[in-house]
Amino acid sequence: MTRTYRRPGQDKRKRNIVIGVAVAALVGGGLAVGTGLSSASTFCDGLDERIRENQQFMAQQRANPNSQTEAILANRQAVIDLINVQKAQGGCGGAQAQAPAAKPTTTAPAAKPTTAAPAAKPTTAAPAAPAAPAAPAGNGQVVCPGSTVTLSGEGGAPAASSGTHPVGTVLRVRNLDNNKSITVTVTSVSGSCVLLNNAAFEEVREPGKFLIRRAVIERVG
Incomplete structure (x- = not known):
């Protein structure tokens, strides 16, 4: 019968090698999970920051209302709704909604009975006049006259979303x-005539502004 003799320490070295490989695999897996969680957190934080920016803008509009405040608030709320959809699709958790308590201050339903006299109608029709001078921007058909334009918060190449056009x-x-x-x-649906995504809005915006108050929207092609 032949016996195999092992040198002292040989088994110990093999055990150390196996343990080292297992530790390396665990560390590598931990780094991969940590990197994935970090990327997801950065994505979700960015969406939350965009929601906060829109909410701050809406608060400024409510503090300084004008004839177009209601339309502006509707556009910005549509932007927030779209970002919340992106959060849900990205698994970011709960949606942040704009507090509706401030809207009654802009609509002021109690004031209508006092201004029910026929003389009050010309004063309410006046805001439509500034929107009428839609200077022709090209050979397309002008649509949604008087609509303001803001951004949808979507990324990617220049595109638009609309609730009026397919x-x-x-x-x-x-x-x-x-x-x-x-x-x-138009690549997606929104609650406004047209919302521009981030790339498209950057092409036509004025520095520091998140709203185009005087715009001409045309359907072409």
């Missing part, structure tokens, strides 16, 4: 305050 519609948006324009395709 996906695939080509729209041209011109900012009359700086005469900049952009032609985009």
Whole structure:
């Protein structure tokens, strides 16, 4: 019978090698999980920051209301709703909604009975007049006259979302305050005539502004 003799310490070295490989695998797995969690957290934090920016903008509009405040607030709330959809799809947890308590202050339903006299109607129709001078921006059909334009918060190449025009519609948006324009395709649905995504809005915005008050929107193609 032949016996195999092992040198002292040989088994111990093998055990150390096996343990070292197992520890390396555990550390590598931990780093992969940690990196994934960090990326997800950064994505969700960015969406939360965009919601806070829109809410701050809405608060400023409520503090300084004008004839277009109601439309502006509706547009910004649609932006927040879209970002909350992105949060839900990305597994970011609870949605942040705009507090509705401030809206009654802008609608002021109690004031209508006191201004029910026919003489009050011309004063309410006046805001429609500034929106009428929609200077022709091209050869397209002007749509949604008087609508303000803001951003949807969506990333990617320049595009638009709309609750009036179906996906695939080509729209041209011109900012009359700086005469900049952009032609985009509707790729998603929103609650406004047109919302520009981040890339498209950057092409026509004025520095520091998140709203185009005087815009011409055309359907082209």
